Every structure is written in C-alpha cells, then in structure tokens.
Amino acid sequence: MNIPQLQIQTTPAKLGLQIDKPIQEIEQPKATQNIEQPAAILEMSTTRPRLSLDSTENRADIDLKSTLRRSAENAQYGMQKALEGAGRRAQEGQQLMKIENGASLADVIKQSTDRPQADINVRFVGDRTKLQMSFSPGSLDTNVRTQKPIVDAQINRPIHNYTQGKVSRVMEQYNSIDIDWKV
Numbered sequence: 001m002n003i004p005q006l007q008i009q010t011t012p013a014k015l016g017l018q019i020d021k022p023i024q025e026i027e028q029p030k031a032t033q034n035i036e037q038p039a040a041i042l043e044m045s046t047t048r049p050r051l052s053l054d055s056t057e058n059r060a061d062i063d064l065k066s067t068l069r070r071s072a073e074n075a076q077y078g079m080q081k082a083l084e085g086a087g088r089r090a091q092e093g094q095q096l097m098k099i100e101n102g103a104s105l106a107d108v109i110k111q112s113t114d115r116p117q118a119d120i121n122v123r124f125v126g127d128r129t130k131l132q133m134s135f136s137p138g139s140l141d142t143n144v145r146t147q148k149p150i151v152d153a154q155i156n157r158p159i160h161n162y163t164q165g166k167v168s169r170v171m172e173q174y175n176s177i178d179i180d181w182k183v
Helices: 056-061 067-097 105-113
Strands: 005-011 014-020 023-027 032-036 041-047 050-054 132-136 139-145 150-154 159-163 166-173 176-182
Touching: 067 105
Parallel strands: none
Antiparallel strands: 005 176, 014 166, 023 159, 032 150, 041 139, 050 132
C-alpha cells in the first residue's frame, strides 16, 4: 500500500552584509617658524698710546737750534769774549806799563796775533744718550651686548578628514518552503 508521503523542503534565508570601511586621513602640517637673530652690539673705545721724543740736544749738536737758544748762546758768547777782551787789554796795558823792564811792543803784538791752530777731525754727532723719550701706553676697552633671538612659532592644527564607514544588509538568499506530496 502506498501511503502518501509529505515531503517538506526548506531553504534558509541568508542575510549578507555589505561593509564600506571607514576612511580616516590625518595630516599634521609643519609648524610655521620665523627665527631672527639680531646682531650683537659691539662698542669699542681706545686711548691712543703716546710716544714723546725730545731731540733738542741732538739737533743742537748739528747746529739746528731754536732762535731763542741761539740768541742766548750768542749773548753768552759775546759776554765771554767781551770779558776776555777786557782782561787781555788790561794784561797788555800792564805789559806796556812795564816797558822799562824790557818788554817791547813787538812782544805784545806777537801775543795777540799768534793763535793756536784748529784741530781738524771727524766728529760724529747725534749722541743717542741725549735723546729724551717718554712713553704712555694706550688702552682698548670693549663692551659686547648680545641680543636675544626673536622666535615667532605658530602651531598648525592637524587636518583630519574622516569618512564614516557604512554597513548595509543584503538578502543573499530568501527563505522558502517547498511542500510536496508523493504518492
């Protein structure tokens, strides 16, 4: 005997997910910097050294004398020669007064005309020991003032782009029931 059979066939539903991943972009721009270094301030002051040379005596040795000194020397020389002349005249007068003792006028004249012969020699002038020298040293003073750098820095915010992810449902397979009778 054939009994009818009931045949049931089911198909389950399949649910699928479609996922769009999120996108995140982060960019950090570099900081904006402006750095300036002012130059240092340098101040210098000097005192000049002084060298003083007095060559008056050396110049006098080579007969380069000032007018005041030459006038003083000429006045002294004139005074000395006047005194020598007066003394010589007095001595000649004394000798002439003693003519009776055998002195003659020719002897007096001979004494006044005989002069010693001048020496002719080479003479070096400009004795360095006569050079008077004085020296005062100079000085150098420096003052340096440094300047601080000028730093201008601006921090830039990060650039952040974010695209949100998305999940959507997709029905990949619908459920079904098939009922069948077999005889």
